[in-house]
Amino acid sequence: MSKHKIFCALAVSTIVGAGSCVPTYAQHKMSLQSLFDLADQQSQRIKVSEAALKAAEEGVASAQSAMLPSVEFSLQGSYTGNAFLMSRGFSTSGTTEYIVPGLGPQQVQNGKQPTPHWGNSFTAQASQVIYAGGAIRSGIEMAKLGRRLAELDVEKNRQEVRFLLTGYYLDLCKLQNQLQVIVRNMELTEKVIEQMKARREQGTVLKNDLTRYDLQLQSLKLAQTQVVDAQKVIRHQLSTTIHLPEGEDFDVDTQAVEEQSVALQSLTSEGEWQQTAAENNIDLRQASLATQMSEQQVRNARAASRPSVAVVAENHLTGPYTSDLIPKDANVNVWFVGIGVKYSLSSLWKNKHAIRKARHESRQARERVQLAQEGIENGVQACYTQLLTSSVEVRTQEKQVELADQNYTVVRNRYDNDLALLTDMLDASNMKLSADMALVNARISMLYNYFKLKYITNTL
Numbered sequence: 124m125s126k127h128k129i130f131c132a133l134a135v136s137t138i139v140g141a142g143s144c145v146p147t148y149a150q151h152k153m154s155l156q157s158l159f160d161l162a163d164q165q166s167q168r169i170k171v172s173e174a175a176l177k178a179a180e181e182g183v184a185s186a187q188s189a190m191l192p193s194v195e196f197s198l199q200g201s202y203t204g205n206a207f208l209m210s211r212g213f214s215t216s217g218t219t220e221y222i223v224p225g226l227g228p229q230q231v232q233n234g235k236q237p238t239p240h241w242g243n244s245f246t247a248q249a250s251q252v253i254y255a256g257g258a259i260r261s262g263i264e265m266a267k268l269g270r271r272l273a274e275l276d277v278e279k280n281r282q283e284v285r286f287l288l289t290g291y292y293l294d295l296c297k298l299q300n301q302l303q304v305i306v307r308n309m310e311l312t313e314k315v316i317e318q319m320k321a322r323r324e325q326g327t328v329l330k331n332d333l334t335r336y337d338l339q340l341q342s343l344k345l346a347q348t349q350v351v352d353a354q355k356v357i358r359h360q361l362s363t364t365i366h367l368p369e370g371e372d373f374d375v376d377t378q379a380v381e382e383q384s385v386a387l388q389s390l391t392s393e394g395e396w397q398q399t400a401a402e403n404n405i406d407l408r409q410a411s412l413a414t415q416m417s418e419q420q421v422r423n424a425r426a427a428s429r430p431s432v433a434v435v436a437e438n439h440l441t442g443p444y445t446s447d448l449i450p451k452d453a454n455v456n457v458w459f460v461g462i463g464v465k466y467s468l469s470s471l472w473k474n475k476h477a478i479r480k481a482r483h484e485s486r487q488a489r490e491r492v493q494l495a496q497e498g499i500e501n502g503v504q505a506c507y508t509q510l511l512t513s514s515v516e517v518r519t520q521e522k523q524v525e526l527a528d529q530n531y532t533v534v535r536n537r538y539d540n541d542l543a544l545l546t547d548m549l550d551a552s553n554m555k556l557s558a559d560m561a562l563v564n565a566r567i568s569m570l571y572n573y574f575k576l577k578y579i580t581n582t583l
Contacts, residue, residue, distance in 0.1 A: 152376035239452035256429025
């Protein structure tokens, strides 16, 4: 039988074995997928990233608005003080020659001049950028890339919360299995104690022998208390993560975990997992988006060295008219339409450093993609190897449990026939307990490594 078939058979038997978790106090069962759904709705970490995503979406709309025309209105009321006419020597005495169109030179007395005091000003301005060196389109693309990064942040936080919940969930399952093992051994120990009490009445068992088994029973009760308390701690942490209402309890439902056997059966090779990671890993996708964003930053830096062209239209309505020597109590309306060109000549020697900086950052972003690929490849290989190792561990522990059970049966029969010492009986009992616990831990460890592999590939 091939290694893959052996591994799949072990995986299926492991999940079925994990399905033996039966709690005694929860109100209702909850599958792992149900926990994921609750976390998607109620996890504070996911809510924070979703709020960032909404802000990024508004950022895209804001960047796109740069392509729309700009329209400005200005309305102003004012009080104008008296105008004073002075000579070039700043004297208010004498007269000043003033040329009036159609009348020729006129003499005007220096000093205070009749001035209309109440003024008004209304300005309307509209402009439309038709070329900005590519800065506007580059800004829009960067905003879209930022939105995509925010979307990946939401998905990344969702994967991290799900992996955290998976750890809690499998820990609860492991503790419940351990609790079952402890209870079975307690029942076995109590049965042995009852038999020993009967034999002591017959004078074939010493009180010291009975005391040893009583000590073992107390140790099992202490282990039971420790497991129950550990379950309480994990349940509280899990409930806090998904914000369950206070007082609401649940039981882990391993049926949903059993359904993962289908995915385990399709686990054929490390190469497929590497391909899945290359296509789905969020860190790698974010690194690729960062590369695209750095390329847009290069274009944006180049745009600063290019002219900008805009169509401009303005209308000005002002009064009184104070630009003449003698103010006129009248409104003057002026409008114009034209094309404005703006170019910073100093960008030829100032902006080159910004362009070089952007290019170096773009190269750095590309190198980070390669670094992320290396890290992901190593992570998948290590996790896949751990998964194969855990499958061997499960097979080994299953054999150890079988041998421990056989040993316990043999020693028990020999002890009942006065052919073995009590210490042999205690050793066999402890060996059986250790083997049962190790098998429980190995099965859960194998499931954990499988879910960890899904987490690394971001397919959880």
